[in-house]
Every structure is written in C-alpha cells, then in structure tokens.
Amino acid sequence: MHRSATPDVVVVGAGMVGAACAEALSAAGVRVLVIDRDGPAAGTTASGEGNVLVSDKEPGPELDLAVASRAEWDVVRGRLPEQVADIEWEAKGGVVVATGDPEPLTAFAAKQQEAGVAAQVITPAEVFDLEPLITRRVTIGVHYPDDAQVQPVLAATALLAAVRERGGEVRSGVTALGVRQSRGRVVGVDTSDGDIACGAVLNACGPWAGAFGAAAGAPIEVLPRRGMILVTAPLPESVRHKVYDADYVGAVGSGDAELQTSTVVESTGAGTVLIGSSRERIGFDEAVRVRVLRELARKAVGLFPFLGDVPVMRAYGGFRPYAPDHLPVIGADPRVVGLWHATGHEGAGIGLAPSTGRLITELFLGLTPHVDPSPFRVDRPAVIAS
Template sequence: MGSVDVVIVGAGVIGAACAEALSAAGQRVLVLDRGSPTGGTTAAGEGNVLVSDKEPGPELELAQESRRYWPLLLASLREELGAKLAEAEWDAKGGLVVALGETDATALAGFAETQRAAGVDARVISVDEVREREPHLTDGIRAAVYYPEDAQLQPVLAASALLSAVRARGGAVRGGVAVTGVGTDASGAVSSVNTSDGAISCRAVVNACGPWAGEFARAAGAPIAVLPRRGMVLVTAPLPDVVRHKVYDADYVGATVSGDADLQTSTVVESTRAGTVLIGSSRQRVGFDETIRVEVLRELARKAVGLFPVLGNVPVMRAYGGFRPYTPDHLPVIGADPRLPGLWHATGHEGAGIGLAAATGRLLADQFLGRESVLDPEPFRVDRPALLEGATA
C-alpha cells in the first residue's frame, strides 16, 4: 500500500476499533503492529465489558456508551462479513459484586447508590438471591449488587472481527512492522510514518500502542505519560456450570483506581464459553518485566478459593500475564495532539480497553471527521496536566 489517509499504530482492540470506525467513514486505513495483530495486551485480556467497576464520571460515561454500542457494532459486522468472521462470543451474562465483611458491605451499597444516580442498573440483592444466582459462592457473603449490564466477549475474536472489516473495505493490516517515528511536511504536520519497512505517506497517525504508547509518543516528539501496569490471570481446566456471572469482591473497584506501584490483588472469577474459569486480578507496576511471579499466582488462587471454595481442588491449566496502559489520572487519552498536527492518540484504558473500545473508536472518528459525538471528548484530551507533566517527570 502506498499513501494512505491514516496509519493506526497498534493492532490490538483499541487500534482495531479506531481503524474500523475510520474505515466505515471512508478513510483509507493501514494498521501496523510490531508483533502479531491482536497478539499483545488484547490477547492477555479477559474480555470484560463492565459498568459495575467504574465511579460516576467520564470513564463511566464512556463505558455506558460502549456497552450500548458493542452489540450493535457486532450485529452490523455480522451483516457485513458473515457470522464466522464476526463471531466474538458476546455474552450479556451480568456481573455480581459481593462483600465479605460489614465494612465492605456498607461501602458497596454506597457505591451502587452513586452509580444508580448516574444511570447504571445496580440492584442490591438478598443473600438468598445470591445463592440462587451463584450456588457455589461461599457462605460468608454479607452483601451483593447485581449488574445486568455487565457483559463479556472474546477479545481476540472481537479485535479480529474489527480488523476483518477494515480489510473488507480496502484497508490493510500488517504485523511484524515496527513504527520508529513520524515524518513532517514544511508546515510541521505529519506527512509519513517511519517504519522498519521504510517510510509510508499519510496525513494522520493514531498512537494506539497500548502500554507502549508512551514510547511511541516520545519517538514522535510529543511525549505523554502512559506506563505499563502488569496483570496476571489463572486459567482452570474446563468445569461444569460452576460460575455463572462475572463475580468479584468489592475491593476490586479500589484496586482499579489506585495509582500504587506495589502489588495489588482482588478476587475476580468468571467462566468462559469453553468452560474454563478465569481467575484474577493483579496490578503491579514493574516496567516491562515479564517474569511470572509465583507469589502473585498463589495470592490469586487463595482469594478465589475464599470466594468459591469449590475451586480448591480444580487443576490450573495455565497462567498468563499482560501489560495494561496506565495513566496517572486513570483516564484514557482519545484525541488529537495539539503539539503535532496529524498525531492522534487512543490509549491509556488500562484494564478496561476491551469494554471501552467500541466507544473509543467512534469518539476518535467523530473528532477526526469533525462530527458531533454523543460523548464529550474534553475529559480525554491529550493536553491535560496529568499526561504532560507525568511525561517529563
């Protein structure tokens, strides 16, 4: 492919969603990834599409719009591509947040109340209903909130479906191509990207590099504070109907919004369509260290058994880890970089990228094309202090 309108750097679910939205609007799109498309952070995700874990504010609004749009987008892709290419294992299973102690129970009820005020369907349910929904949960549950809007999909399949649409519309997706910087024209605007395969002419580039977005932004001459945050997941052998919803302990919300670099774990348990059970979650800022830490896995297993005692004798097939793109103020960055015309960013979603991808792609495309958006882009702007000051700290 010669000259294109937009080069998307990063072929994970965020880059794929941006590419899909731009190609749907008629833009000539090229998606590049230094590794295998969908093989980075997206492949290490659990596929969560959640509203239950987000405080009222811009990220929750992005999540609500994405939750509304994901099934519509997948339906349109099935019509365009056929069921096989558009299969993403969408499962509107609902989420269950539980508290094991009285203090957590009080906090959970208060959190649910604030979410309901923001339009989230958050239903406080009795312990008896908890038992009906999840018969294998521990008897120690003190309170629970059911979130019928929570859903799950298979992240690699979802990203692959989005990229298939890009190809079907005449765009291209190439793996094994490293983007090392950008070229500019006489006015100082982006005119090309420099890659391991040579320069490619374009009029815009989207930084969708996930945890590596900070590195790419520096290479482009417009640094932003996006850092990697390591997470680990255990995968059990296939089981019968043991876990029916996404179930997590109330302390999970606190872990997602914490900026602490030290290890944090919280109990998250859910099944997949294949019958395996995914056990998380951990958060730790260790750079790009890929070491599998046994102590982290033990902590995840111990907490999961505390929630679902039946898992105590279930074999673990494997463990995997990945890096999430973390920003100091815990908000994604979605939009144009005012320091370099033609440079756009779509990153910083940390562990919520799968769920936020559909709305992120639309929000970026709306801004790129000058269309009115259903979401206010202002909170996600590139030049907010936390992103720029943190980049030079």
C-alpha cells in the same frame, strides 16, 4: 485500499483499541492502514479476560464512556462480517459481593444508580440463587445486568477483518519508528518497512504508547501496569456470571505501585474458569511471580470454595496501559498536527474500545462527539509533563 494508495490514517497498534478505531474510521469512509510490530492482538489484548464492565467504575468520565461503549458494542457487532461475527459475546451480567461490612458496596451502587447504571442491590439469598457455589460468607450483593464478556483476540481480529473488507489494510511485522512532518504537520510514518505517506497517524500502542509518542516528538505519560490471570481445567457449569469482590473497585482506581489483588472469577465458553486479578507497577518485567499466583488462588477459593479442588491449567499475564490520572488518552496531539492518541485504558480497553473508536472518528471528521471528549484530551497535566 491498494497498497499504492495513500491512507488517510495509519493506525499504529493492532490490539483491541487500535482495531476498534480502525473499524470505526473505515465504517465512516476513512482510508485506513493498520501496522503492528508483531501482529493482531499480540500484546495487551491477548493477556486480558475480555471484560466489558460498567460495574467497576465510579461515576465520572470513564463511567460515561463505559456506558456509551456498552451500547456501542451492539452497534459494532452488527457491522462485523458474517464469517467472523462469532466473537464469543456473552451478555452474562455481573455480580459484585461483599463478605464484610455491606455499607461501602451499597453506597457505591447507589452512586452508580444515580449515574444511570442498572445496579440492583440483592440479598445474600438472591446472590446464592444466582451463584449457588459462592461462599456463604456473602453479606450483600449487587447485580449488574449490563456487564458482558467477549473473547478479546477473536473480537480484535474480527474488527480488523471488517477493516479489510472495506478496502483497508493490516500489515504485521512492521515497526513504527516515528513520524515525518512537513510544515509542522504529519505527512507520513517512518517504519521498519520503509516510509508510509499518510494524512494522520494514530498512536494506539497500548503500554508502549509513551515510547512511540516520544519517538514521534510528542511524549505522553502512559505507563505499563502488569496483571496476571489463572486458568483452570474445563469444568461443568459452575460460575454463571462475572463475579468479583467489592475490593476490585478500589484496586481499579488505585495508583499504588505495590501489588494489589482482588478476586474476579468467571467461566468461559470452553468451560475453563478465569481467575484474576492483580495489578502491579513493575515496568516491563515479564518474570512470573509465584506469590502473585498464590494470592490470586487463595482469594478465589475464599469466594468460591469449590475451586480449592480444581487444577489450574495455566497462568498468563500482560501489561495494561495507564495514565497517572486513570483516564484514557483519546484525541489529537496539540504539539504535532496530524498525530492522534488512543491509549491509557488500563484494564478496561476491551470494554471501552468501541466508544473510543467512535470518539476518534467523530473528532477526526469534525462530527459532534457522542460523549464529552474533554476529560480524555491529550493536553491535560497528567499526560503531558510541563
């Protein structure tokens, strides 16, 4: 797309979700322009672990989207330009363990099995075969072969490279200020770089989606939830899967504003070990809280005792976008014709991005959706205040 050409859609936000939506739209022949006030993957995407999980979701709409998106990841990776195709994709599988009463975890796995998820309950001995360095306090485990990991910054920038290869455009350092309307529908977006004419605008601003929605005349209830991650020094192979304790599932679905931590431990291709996770509703406060890091470290050592002797190289964190009902917001805004939203994925945006992009594309083009879009609609009570 030449700079003088009018895009069909301006995507506001060059993180994983915005990039996936732009990639899916461009693959379907839609002319796309992506703008971001910073640059590709500079916000929430850069502060995550790269989780592609089906193991942490209760049966329901988000799990349905996660299962579809896990399959869609394979499709999307096949569309990436060869020179950027290495996004450190690891189909390593996940192992969830309990160190106390095994019944809640086995019951959760049974519900997921009924929903079609590959979830194999395994004995402690089988857990130790998969993860030799894990604590011997494990009472039960569940193996999820479909869990995977990706390097999120590489993935988002590769998706945007695919957009460019198809004639789309990506502009960094451009802040979206609002939308222009004519006769009740979007005809452009106002930016710090001037007005951009377009047929539609997609709000993929992550934790800042509520603010952009308000600026566009269509406020939505999407709020920031902060998470922190520790990174160890590089190690020989030590953690083979994505491993987390059974408390993680409860923390994912909780709406509690107070600090919650649960143990997630995994290795990267570089040999470092990532340790999470925390969830805390503190607005956009960026202060590093030592008590959060200490709690993450303490719980990680409880799961993998060898980590007590491993130095932590750095810590990082960021804000994840959540809606009060813990479901993503995907679809057209009924109040402003031509305004669309793709946000609210909280900590699952990396995993859910491909199906989110596909769903936005299907709805935009009037195609049959591959998953039921109604649970994610913009005009639900939790998202649009009455």
